[in-house]
Amino acid sequence: MEGKEISRAVVKRLPRYYRYLGELLESGVERISSNELSDQMQVTASQIRQDLNNFGGFGQQGYGYNVKYLHSEIGKILGLDRSYNVIIVGAGNLGQALANYVQFEKKGFLVTGLFDVNPVLQGIAVRGIPIRMSEELPTFLKENQVDIAALTLPKANAREMADVLVENGVRALWNFAHTDLHLPEHVIVENVHLSESLMQLSYNLNRYNQQHKKQ
Amino acid sequence: MEGKEISRAVVKRLPRYYRYLGELLESGVERISSNELSDQMQVTASQIRQDLNNFGGFGQQGYGYNVKYLHSEIGKILGLDRSYNVIIVGAGNLGQALANYVQFEKKGFLVTGLFDVNPVLQGIAVRGIPIRMSEELPTFLKENQVDIAALTLPKANAREMADVLVENGVRALWNFAHTDLHLPEHVIVENVHLSESLMQLSYNLNRYNQQHKKQ
Numbered sequence A, B: 001m002e003g004k005e006i007s008r009a010v011v012k013r014l015p016r017y018y019r020y021l022g023e024l025l026e027s028g029v030e031r032i033s034s035n036e037l038s039d040q041m042q043v044t045a046s047q048i049r050q051d052l053n054n055f056g057g058f059g060q061q062g063y064g065y066n067v068k069y070l071h072s073e074i075g076k077i078l079g080l081d082r083s084y085n086v087i088i089v090g091a092g093n094l095g096q097a098l099a100n101y102v103q104f105e106k107k108g109f110l111v112t113g114l115f116d117v118n119p120v121l122q123g124i125a126v127r128g129i130p131i132r133m134s135e136e137l138p139t140f141l142k143e144n145q146v147d148i149a150a151l152t153l154p155k156a157n158a159r160e161m162a163d164v165l166v167e168n169g170v171r172a173l174w175n176f177a178h179t180d181l182h183l184p185e186h187v188i189v190e191n192v193h194l195s196e197s198l199m200q201l202s203y204n205l206n207r208y209n210q211q212h213k214k215q
Helices: A008-026 A034-041 A045-053 A067-077 A093-100 A102-106 A134-143 A155-167 A194-214 B008-026 B034-041 B045-053 B067-077 B093-100 B102-106 B134-143 B155-167 B194-214
Strands: A084-089 A109-116 A129-133 A148-151 A172-175 A188-191 B084-089 B109-116 B129-133 B148-151 B172-175 B188-191
Touching: A008 A034, A008 A045, A008 A067, A008 B194, A034 A045, A084 A093, A084 A134, A093 A109, A093 B093, A102 A109, A102 B194, A109 A134, A129 A134, A134 A155, A148 A155, A148 B194, A155 A172, A172 B194, A188 B194, A194 B008, A194 B102, A194 B148, A194 B172, A194 B188, B008 B034, B008 B045, B008 B067, B034 B045, B084 B093, B084 B134, B093 B109, B102 B109, B109 B134, B129 B134, B134 B155, B148 B155, B155 B172
Parallel strands: A084 A109, A084 A148, A109 A129, A148 A172, A172 A188, B084 B109, B084 B148, B109 B129, B148 B172, B172 B188
Antiparallel strands: none
């Protein structure tokens, strides 16, 4: 499996499979056919078979998928068989929301640091993690292994902080700032642009209204 | 322009054009060629021309695009030429983060209500909006026009609240709960699954590591 190129479209669908399989596992389901999974996920059974065939096909004809095995294999593909040290840069509401979200920790994403420029926040602890000042970042990064940094700060400061992080060895950024980061190729950036998601919603709402006005 | 079907891929790119054009406008830029925009956005100029041609082509050969006009037209397509009343269901950190984000209001998304099930939060105001108890939702929805509801609450309660919202006339849901909502076709749902975004990041990080180990 290692080394095989999987299309970006399939990779984007994997977390959803992972979530459904995890829920099945919690409910005690041991095996599931692609047809049953298709009903639950509202995806065609042939899409499911095609997607899962990318990993050598965990299913057996007429027997279904082994839920636990498939969940664990998809987890490995997604890199969830190890843990990650995550710091959060920007300890406002959004940063604190991420720090408080225990589900991330269950999946192996451990918040090990919180940073902000606002001195009022200094030392306040979120789930036992004290908020540090952003100027301490370079030292912190030299002394601690950090795998992922979440950028939950205004766009005006995002690029500068991203540079500090990358210069000090952080290789993956989870960017919530409403700006594009231009970083060296070895740095992995995943953007969450909430405004853009909201605009998709307003687009679709208006589209629907227009279409139904005309009828 | 009205009624013309625009592909989902193009629609997904529009908010990014809107953001760049907005920044150009703020910097006082009046005209821009597809080549210059291409440099800034790191998208090919031909992609830009193709995308913007969907709307009848705002550009003139050798003259470039009128930034203000294009920004305003894309805004109209995205439905940003009107305002929306938004309520936030789930007033934890994430819900409060959304309520505090002034940029949404600037784009016409006005937060008009905040709801939670936790009595400790009752009456606490976020940007002047008092947190109400979720049981008040049906009455609130009967008395107030609500266009969009953000669901920032645990997945265990998300489906039930979504049903209450839809039964009381809300037609667009911005779903942050880590579950799929199964709702009537006339309801528009935009999902923001943060865990899935984080898994894309861990996938890409591991992928990169594997590829560079092998070399």
